[in-house]
Amino acid sequence: MSTREAQPLLSVYHALKKCHGPQYWWPAESPFEVMVGAVLTQNTAWTNVEKAVTNLKDSDCLDPGKIIALPVTELAGLIRPSGYFNIKAKRLRALCVWYIEQGAHSQLSQWNTTELRSALLAVHGVGPETADDILLYAFHRPVFVIDTYTRRIFSRLGIFRDDLPYEDLRLNFEQALPTDSVLFNEYHALLVSHGKDICRKQPRCNLCCLERICINPGFINRQSSGVKYEDFS
Protein backbone atom coordinates (compact mmCIF):
# COMPACT_ATOMS: atom_id res chain seq x y z
CA MET A 1 0.00 0.00 0.00
CA SER A 2 1.63 3.15 -1.13
CA THR A 3 0.38 4.86 1.75
CA ARG A 4 2.20 4.45 4.90
CA GLU A 5 3.89 7.72 4.26
CA ALA A 6 5.08 9.96 6.99
CA GLN A 7 2.11 12.17 6.26
CA PRO A 8 -1.12 10.31 5.54
CA LEU A 9 -3.09 13.53 5.76
CA LEU A 10 -1.02 15.11 3.02
CA SER A 11 -1.36 11.99 0.86
CA VAL A 12 -5.11 12.21 1.17
CA TYR A 13 -4.98 15.88 0.27
CA HIS A 14 -2.92 15.29 -2.86
CA ALA A 15 -5.11 12.39 -3.96
CA LEU A 16 -8.24 14.51 -3.57
CA LYS A 17 -6.67 17.41 -5.39
CA LYS A 18 -5.61 15.23 -8.29
CA CYS A 19 -9.09 13.76 -8.48
CA HIS A 20 -11.28 16.84 -8.02
CA GLY A 21 -9.08 19.78 -8.94
CA PRO A 22 -9.08 23.26 -7.41
CA GLN A 23 -12.29 24.22 -5.63
CA TYR A 24 -12.24 28.03 -5.32
CA TRP A 25 -14.02 28.13 -1.97
CA TRP A 26 -16.09 29.48 -0.15
CA PRO A 27 -18.90 30.06 -2.70
CA ALA A 28 -19.71 33.64 -1.68
CA GLU A 29 -19.01 37.16 -2.86
CA SER A 30 -18.05 38.71 0.45
CA PRO A 31 -16.90 37.77 3.95
CA PHE A 32 -20.32 38.64 5.32
CA GLU A 33 -21.97 36.35 2.79
CA VAL A 34 -19.68 33.60 4.04
CA MET A 35 -20.96 34.17 7.57
CA VAL A 36 -24.58 34.04 6.46
CA GLY A 37 -23.97 30.90 4.43
CA ALA A 38 -22.19 29.25 7.34
CA VAL A 39 -25.28 29.58 9.51
CA LEU A 40 -27.77 28.69 6.81
CA THR A 41 -25.93 25.54 5.76
CA GLN A 42 -26.16 23.94 9.20
CA ASN A 43 -27.38 20.39 8.54
CA THR A 44 -28.74 21.57 5.21
CA ALA A 45 -28.03 20.94 1.54
CA TRP A 46 -26.16 23.82 -0.09
CA THR A 47 -28.68 24.03 -2.95
CA ASN A 48 -31.28 25.10 -0.39
CA VAL A 49 -28.90 27.65 1.08
CA GLU A 50 -28.40 29.19 -2.35
CA LYS A 51 -32.11 29.84 -2.69
CA ALA A 52 -32.22 31.53 0.69
CA VAL A 53 -29.18 33.68 -0.09
CA THR A 54 -30.72 34.62 -3.42
CA ASN A 55 -33.85 35.76 -1.61
CA LEU A 56 -31.74 37.93 0.69
CA LYS A 57 -29.93 39.45 -2.27
CA ASP A 58 -33.08 40.03 -4.30
CA SER A 59 -34.66 41.91 -1.44
CA ASP A 60 -31.42 43.81 -0.89
CA CYS A 61 -31.08 42.43 2.62
CA LEU A 62 -27.69 40.75 2.50
CA ASP A 63 -26.28 43.24 4.98
CA PRO A 64 -25.96 43.01 8.76
CA GLY A 65 -27.74 46.30 9.44
CA LYS A 66 -30.62 45.46 7.13
CA ILE A 67 -30.99 41.99 8.60
CA ILE A 68 -31.26 43.44 12.08
CA ALA A 69 -33.82 45.96 10.91
CA LEU A 70 -36.03 43.14 9.66
CA PRO A 71 -38.69 41.61 11.91
CA VAL A 72 -37.57 38.07 12.69
CA THR A 73 -40.66 36.57 11.08
CA GLU A 74 -39.91 38.43 7.87
CA LEU A 75 -36.31 37.31 7.94
CA ALA A 76 -37.54 33.77 8.47
CA GLY A 77 -39.72 34.13 5.39
CA LEU A 78 -36.75 35.12 3.26
CA ILE A 79 -34.56 32.23 4.37
CA ARG A 80 -37.39 29.68 4.34
CA PRO A 81 -35.84 27.45 1.62
CA SER A 82 -32.82 26.74 3.81
CA GLY A 83 -34.93 24.89 6.37
CA TYR A 84 -35.11 25.41 10.15
CA PHE A 85 -36.02 28.94 9.17
CA ASN A 86 -37.37 30.11 12.53
CA ILE A 87 -34.29 28.98 14.36
CA LYS A 88 -31.88 30.20 11.72
CA ALA A 89 -33.54 33.61 11.63
CA LYS A 90 -32.75 34.05 15.31
CA ARG A 91 -29.20 32.75 14.83
CA LEU A 92 -28.61 35.04 11.89
CA ARG A 93 -29.87 38.02 13.84
CA ALA A 94 -27.70 37.15 16.84
CA LEU A 95 -24.65 36.89 14.60
CA CYS A 96 -25.40 40.24 12.93
CA VAL A 97 -25.94 41.99 16.26
CA TRP A 98 -22.59 40.71 17.47
CA TYR A 99 -20.89 41.58 14.17
CA ILE A 100 -22.10 45.17 14.27
CA GLU A 101 -21.37 45.57 17.97
CA GLN A 102 -17.77 44.53 17.40
CA GLY A 103 -17.32 46.97 14.56
CA ALA A 104 -17.69 44.54 11.65
CA HIS A 105 -14.92 43.08 9.54
CA SER A 106 -12.32 45.80 9.79
CA GLN A 107 -12.29 45.71 13.58
CA LEU A 108 -12.65 41.96 13.93
CA SER A 109 -9.81 41.29 11.53
CA GLN A 110 -7.45 42.80 14.07
CA TRP A 111 -8.30 40.20 16.72
CA ASN A 112 -6.08 37.22 17.16
CA THR A 113 -7.48 33.90 16.07
CA THR A 114 -7.98 32.48 19.55
CA GLU A 115 -10.06 35.36 20.86
CA LEU A 116 -11.99 35.65 17.62
CA ARG A 117 -12.85 31.96 17.84
CA SER A 118 -14.09 32.08 21.41
CA ALA A 119 -16.07 35.24 20.69
CA LEU A 120 -17.77 33.53 17.76
CA LEU A 121 -18.54 30.46 19.87
CA ALA A 122 -20.23 32.71 22.41
CA VAL A 123 -22.75 33.89 19.79
CA HIS A 124 -26.06 32.04 19.98
CA GLY A 125 -26.31 29.54 17.17
CA VAL A 126 -22.62 29.46 16.35
CA GLY A 127 -21.05 26.11 17.20
CA PRO A 128 -17.55 24.83 16.44
CA GLU A 129 -18.04 24.12 12.76
CA THR A 130 -19.84 27.35 11.98
CA ALA A 131 -17.19 29.30 13.88
CA ASP A 132 -14.40 27.57 12.00
CA ASP A 133 -16.09 28.09 8.63
CA ILE A 134 -16.18 31.79 9.41
CA LEU A 135 -12.61 31.89 10.73
CA LEU A 136 -11.20 30.09 7.72
CA TYR A 137 -13.30 31.41 4.87
CA ALA A 138 -14.25 34.91 6.02
CA PHE A 139 -11.11 35.78 8.01
CA HIS A 140 -8.55 33.52 6.32
CA ARG A 141 -7.32 32.12 9.61
CA PRO A 142 -5.50 28.76 9.58
CA VAL A 143 -8.24 26.77 11.30
CA PHE A 144 -9.16 23.31 10.05
CA VAL A 145 -12.90 22.78 9.64
CA ILE A 146 -14.36 19.46 10.76
CA ASP A 147 -17.69 18.48 9.26
CA THR A 148 -19.66 15.27 8.73
CA TYR A 149 -17.83 14.59 5.48
CA THR A 150 -14.47 14.89 7.20
CA ARG A 151 -15.55 12.40 9.85
CA ARG A 152 -17.08 10.02 7.33
CA ILE A 153 -14.16 10.00 4.93
CA PHE A 154 -11.44 9.63 7.55
CA SER A 155 -13.25 6.95 9.48
CA ARG A 156 -13.67 4.94 6.28
CA LEU A 157 -10.00 5.35 5.58
CA GLY A 158 -9.28 3.92 9.02
CA ILE A 159 -7.47 7.07 10.06
CA PHE A 160 -9.78 8.63 12.64
CA ARG A 161 -12.82 7.32 14.45
CA ASP A 162 -15.84 9.37 13.53
CA ASP A 163 -16.88 9.83 17.14
CA LEU A 164 -13.79 11.73 18.23
CA PRO A 165 -14.65 15.04 19.87
CA TYR A 166 -14.60 17.97 17.45
CA GLU A 167 -11.65 19.62 19.11
CA ASP A 168 -9.51 16.47 19.13
CA LEU A 169 -10.07 16.01 15.44
CA ARG A 170 -9.37 19.63 14.59
CA LEU A 171 -6.12 19.68 16.58
CA ASN A 172 -4.99 16.45 14.96
CA PHE A 173 -5.32 18.03 11.53
CA GLU A 174 -3.82 21.33 12.55
CA GLN A 175 -0.80 19.74 14.18
CA ALA A 176 -0.13 17.28 11.39
CA LEU A 177 -0.34 19.82 8.58
CA PRO A 178 1.61 22.98 7.89
CA THR A 179 -0.20 26.00 9.32
CA ASP A 180 -1.51 27.37 6.05
CA SER A 181 -4.95 28.86 5.60
CA VAL A 182 -4.77 28.34 1.84
CA LEU A 183 -4.09 24.63 2.35
CA PHE A 184 -6.86 24.30 4.95
CA ASN A 185 -9.25 26.13 2.66
CA GLU A 186 -8.60 23.82 -0.26
CA TYR A 187 -8.51 20.68 1.87
CA HIS A 188 -11.90 21.19 3.47
CA ALA A 189 -13.44 22.19 0.15
CA LEU A 190 -12.08 18.98 -1.39
CA LEU A 191 -13.46 16.89 1.46
CA VAL A 192 -16.93 18.32 0.90
CA SER A 193 -16.67 17.84 -2.83
CA HIS A 194 -15.57 14.25 -2.35
CA GLY A 195 -18.07 13.67 0.42
CA LYS A 196 -20.95 14.52 -1.84
CA ASP A 197 -19.89 11.68 -4.11
CA ILE A 198 -19.41 8.85 -1.68
CA CYS A 199 -22.04 6.38 -0.65
CA ARG A 200 -23.31 6.76 2.89
CA LYS A 201 -24.56 3.29 3.67
CA GLN A 202 -21.89 0.91 2.48
CA PRO A 203 -18.79 1.51 4.57
CA ARG A 204 -16.18 1.27 1.87
CA CYS A 205 -17.89 1.82 -1.44
CA ASN A 206 -16.86 4.68 -3.66
CA LEU A 207 -13.79 5.73 -1.82
CA CYS A 208 -12.95 6.60 -5.37
CA CYS A 209 -9.58 8.28 -5.67
CA LEU A 210 -8.88 7.47 -2.01
CA GLU A 211 -9.11 3.72 -2.44
CA ARG A 212 -5.34 3.29 -2.50
CA ILE A 213 -4.90 5.22 0.69
CA CYS A 214 -6.97 3.08 2.95
CA ILE A 215 -4.59 2.63 5.86
CA ASN A 216 -6.08 -0.09 7.92
CA PRO A 217 -9.68 -1.06 7.21
CA GLY A 218 -11.44 -2.35 10.27
CA PHE A 219 -8.89 -0.83 12.57
CA ILE A 220 -11.14 1.80 14.01
CA ASN A 221 -13.82 -0.73 14.83
CA ARG A 222 -11.52 -2.39 17.30
CA GLN A 223 -10.77 0.74 19.20
CA SER A 224 -12.66 2.02 22.17
CA SER A 225 -11.05 5.41 22.36
CA GLY A 226 -9.54 8.05 20.18
CA VAL A 227 -6.77 7.20 17.80
CA LYS A 228 -4.13 9.50 16.49
CA TYR A 229 -2.75 8.60 13.13
CA GLU A 230 0.76 8.36 14.58
CA ASP A 231 -0.36 5.28 16.45
CA PHE A 232 -0.09 3.16 13.36
CA SER A 233 2.04 5.03 10.90
Place this chain on the structure above:
DNA sequence: ACCCAGGGTCATA
Protein backbone atom coordinates in the same frame (compact mmCIF):
# COMPACT_ATOMS: atom_id res chain seq x y z
C1' DA B 1 -43.41 7.37 0.75
C1' DC B 2 -39.20 7.36 2.29
C1' DC B 3 -34.08 9.28 3.20
C1' DC B 4 -31.13 12.88 4.21
C1' DA B 5 -28.30 17.28 3.83
C1' DG B 6 -21.44 21.31 4.54
C1' DG B 7 -25.16 21.61 13.02
C1' DG B 8 -26.60 23.53 17.28
C1' DT B 9 -29.38 24.05 21.44
C1' DC B 10 -31.87 22.49 25.10
C1' DA B 11 -33.85 19.21 28.39
C1' DT B 12 -33.04 15.14 30.90
C1' DA B 13 -30.29 11.34 33.69
Place this chain on the structure above:
DNA sequence: TATGACCATGGG
Protein backbone atom coordinates in the same frame (compact mmCIF):
# COMPACT_ATOMS: atom_id res chain seq x y z
C1' DT C 1 -20.79 14.18 30.03
C1' DA C 2 -23.71 11.84 27.31
C1' DT C 3 -27.59 10.84 24.83
C1' DG C 4 -32.08 12.31 22.59
C1' DA C 5 -35.62 15.48 20.79
C1' DC C 6 -36.20 19.15 18.04
C1' DC C 7 -35.79 22.24 14.23
C1' DA C 8 -37.98 22.02 8.28
C1' DT C 9 -37.17 22.64 3.21
C1' DG C 10 -36.18 20.49 -1.22
C1' DG C 11 -33.93 16.92 -4.09
C1' DG C 12 -33.12 11.97 -4.95
